Amino acid sequence: MKDTEIFPDVLASRYVSREMQECWSLKNKVLLERDFWLAVMQAQKDLGIEIPDEAIQAYKQVRESVDLASIALREQKLRHDVKARIEEYCELAGHQQIHKGLTSRDLTDNVEQLQILQSLKLVRLKTVAALKKLAQRVDETKSLVLVARTHNVPAQLSSFGRRLAMFGEEILLGLEKLDQFIEAYPLRGLKGAVGTRLDLLQLLDGKSDALEKLDQKIALHLGASRTLFASGQVYPRSLDQQSVQHLQTISSGISSFAKTLRLMAGAGLASEGFQKDQVGSSAMPHKQNARTSERISGLHHVLRGYGSMLSGLSGDQWNEGDVSCSVVRRVALPGAFFSIDGQLEAFLTVLNEMGFNENALQAELEKNLPFVCSTVLLMESVKRGGGREDAHHAIREHSLSINPDSQSGLLPRQELARRLGQDLRIPLDETQISEMLDRPQNWLGNAPEQAQFFVEQALAWTRRFPDSNSLEPEPLL
Template identity: 30%
Template sequence: MSQDHSSFQSPFTWRYASPEMRAIWSEAHKRRLWRRIWVALAEAQADFGLVTAAQVADLQSHADQIDIARALQIEAEIKHDLMAEIKAFAEQCPIGGGIIHLGATSMDIEDNADALRMRDSLDLIRTRVKALLASFAAKIDEYADVPTMAFTHLQPAEPTTIGYRLAQYAQDLLIDLDELSHVRRGLKGKGFKGAVGTSASYIELLGSASQRDELETRVMLTLGLPAFNATTQTYPRKQDWLALNALAGLAQSLNKFAFDLRVLQSPPIGEWREPFGAKQVGSSAMPFKRNPINAEKIDSLARYLAQLPRVAWDDAAVSLLERTLDDSANRRLILPE
């Protein structure tokens, strides 16, 4: 993948993140999700006679034709990213363009899309954690009876086994997997409740609250996502905090394992060691060194991740009344990172 390094880019775009996670949080994927949600909304609205089948078909046929350059051009003029995407989409849809976003507010689209991205991200992470636990299990069996010195207060204490020490790391990861799975099961979207969560715009379009409920149910079934029963303009930001707490818990476990590895790789002990490539350079000034750079990177990124739940806490606690926008900019950072 080629990169333009003439301007700042987050290290997660090219150095640290996996290709799969980058794809989930890419600008193109976000806009495809927005369009998928608009199409699902229009399909349900067609069932209630609010829009025509031809209009829906027009949206469906252009849903994958993302034109970020055109959307950014429009955004530069109107200063609203989601409205810019609506206009870019509408330009491609001569029949259905006028019914995009009918009755909706921005967060009816964005919050549902974010919940879908969080769900996919947690699925990816849980798969990786399960693979890591399988690796730990194999090593626990392999080294179950291999003695080593245990340390308390960083002083030699009594013997233990390598397998038993590894089992402690695996146990922490199993707790993390359980918490990640719990958060994943509880993920919900905003649904379609309009500007302040009362669904007034949809009720006006459909004529009754019961039909509004049926519309939301149909769209959310299409998206494969449950909806919160009550929202403001956004879904409860506590959900972001819960997800980031679970991820910070995982980072905590990985941090301990990596830190212990660094201690055990130090020359006074020298029992564990990271792999070291044939052409790898240990230091620009001291090429004889074999630094535990992977463990150090894990600890460095875990330290950063541990701070993010605090930002999500503020987003939940300081979203005043039915919503203030001071969560918007930082969520573009804390959720993908």
Template identity: 30%
Template sequence: MSDLYENPLITRYASREMASLWGAQRKFSTWRRLWVALAEAEAELGLPISAAQLDEMRAHVDDIDFDAAAQYERRLRHDVMAHVHAYGDRCPQARGIIHLGATSNFVVDNADLILLRESLAIVRRRLVSVIDSLAKFAQQHRSLATLGFTHFQPAQPTTVGKRATLWAYDLALDLQEVEHRIEALAARSIKGASGTQASFLELFDGDHAKVAQLERLVAQKMGFERTYAVTGQTYPRKVDAQVLDTLSGVAASAHKAATDIRLLAHRKEMEEPFEAEQIGSSAMAYKRNPMRCERICGVARFVMSLAGNGAATHATQWMERTLDDSANRRLTLPQAFLGVDAVLRIYHNVASGLVVYPQVIAKHLREELPFMATENILMVAVQAGGDRQELHEHIRQHSQAAAGRVKQEGAVSDLMERLAADPAFAGVDLEAALDPAKLVGRAPEQVDEFLRDVAGPIRQRYADEISGAEELAV
């Protein structure tokens, strides 16, 4: 409806895949699958639950009457019980055993853990696809010398490919965290109203072994081999904080790379893809604004801001739990994943279509190269018998004078002419000192090593998950 606010993460930025994963159909179907898993496990351990009841429950996992559930919730003011009743309407034979022994967080928390696991898998797939695109870019430009920057001031030259490995390595470190979070996730399973499993112990007449077995069975039916060792009513909200921190880390890495590309676009050295009919500005028709990278930064900043919610929610869970986590988690968990999904989709699009302007890069490098070469010139002059400290002072004075002409008069640097006229450097081949290939150090070899030792194993391990960049709707 056009008169209501729509979340732009859904309508503009994130994928339908991620949006559907956190949608109502998937959420409440997962609740019903959990109720089926609980009933199946209870039946297997001897509770009087019939095959007909289980069949009826299985048959109605996905046909949810959302209107009926909404009507129940308006009356009951309890979302879980509303869906228990709506499911019971579909399953009259099984109505009496749905949710048997469980508390609300049996479905709420276990479903969220399943969604977290599947969402992290999507993030992992998007990460490896961006890493793959950056690796291709780094290989292509492994030896293209360019100015390096520290403090955003010209520093020793590097290569375009080496700079891209910095972006890719950040994502590789993020991938390690995502893999760890997926591996660390466990099931809450059947912990009961305050985490003591008292209701299930009552159902099984005080048989502790059966309750423990029920916990394992339900977890396995959810696809988990492990359960959290102890919980209150909820799984540890520390887990949410850790996941949000991981997503914040991914967003920060993307923000950093997108900012670099925006700065390089200002220097006209590199640009994100720009389509034939794309408009950069409604007023300034000549402009080619880096809107994709700006969007990465904007959405990434939003995701990064959500990390504090996880820590605050974990910190304020009194005793066995409070309910002030619920409204917050409904917002932060889905939107953090939708935001990271959007960021990585855009990043993949950018990384797959980066445009490099070697002539501009070379021009900027030439303008600064005399200053960049002074360290190597100093080393050669010392090897020729000069005094290091005296030579350093000569270079300092000449550099300051040449820089003064550039800054105050707009002139071209005459540093090399000054050094050539100085007898202290008579034995130095100044022309050879200006060869960019001699000033980039091991940057090309570092690209090769990164591709072999870091990106290569990732690309091999996830070969089936690497995809091409998606076309962006806007």
């Protein structure tokens, strides 16, 4: 027999945690479907439909007998995945009692939504864990002076922790929206072929109250906070789009953090960490690349790609539904969750291993100190009665004329203090200016307080989700 090469899912095999892999594995989906059928059978029996006890017991006994190859052979013959799994399960049990009154989407939509809900909850937990680790880093560095940059150019002073909190707040906003979405997430429930539940109603002899009880029992099994009441054969695919949009919001904060860390690493200011036996380049032995942060940025783009695929399904439903969405959802739903999970695993790893170069931060501060305090000098001039525009012009002229690499023997801040102290447009003398520039820690604005507020906000989530305290990333490839 000719050997068959197996082509792995690169996302799942290289970047994703075992728990997220299992959530979307085909075997797990088959088991979830069998649990769904068992719950429907038991509920139908409780409501008076004749189903022998021994049949339910037989199905339970073979629940875990999952032969994916056998199911695949059936599907090749039938060209229908759900019918293949029905026949496989019934043959194993020796009965034909499952799927009564149901259509394929009663099974697959509810089970897939269950997978989505489980995955969303795992993402929520990992995000909380990441925010706790980020909060620890913020707390450690909330007063460590940093040259903040806009347009990637030195702007004003901030703190290292405040910069981290900036990205953390975006992640927090995404977490809040994700949490609200999870708590209000509606499952399809039992709707039948076109949404009217005709076959189930007929099976229950037209008893609408019994049908409502059946739907409630299944909602309880699925753990749904609510179910849709008027969907067609499929639930609205805009729900899938919303799911991934919430993932993208969280991913955005993580990706911006990673990109900035890469910039800082390139300038020698910070590092994502570099392990004892790690290799940065096969050619250049000295290299210490920010490869995990690059992975985070790359997975953000992958996630956006899956989001684009799913957004194409939103608003594209034909009548009560069709299966043109199937191939997209089979690829994009697990792919989206694999992307965010891989990103979170990498983010957790970086938060564990990252560091900063305090000497390099101090050197950058010294080089840019007078210039990043230009607004401090401007505001003090205004407070002392100087004209804002006159002072602005004066500070601009002298700042731009100073060469940071000058051989004059004076530091840039000393040279700027000397020049501005002699300029009549500035109502400050050289001593006053020097004293201001000698105390950069006084010019952080609210940076430490803002950083501390983020810490408090992040830790509040860990109290709500205590399991996040012990969550650690799996070893990275």
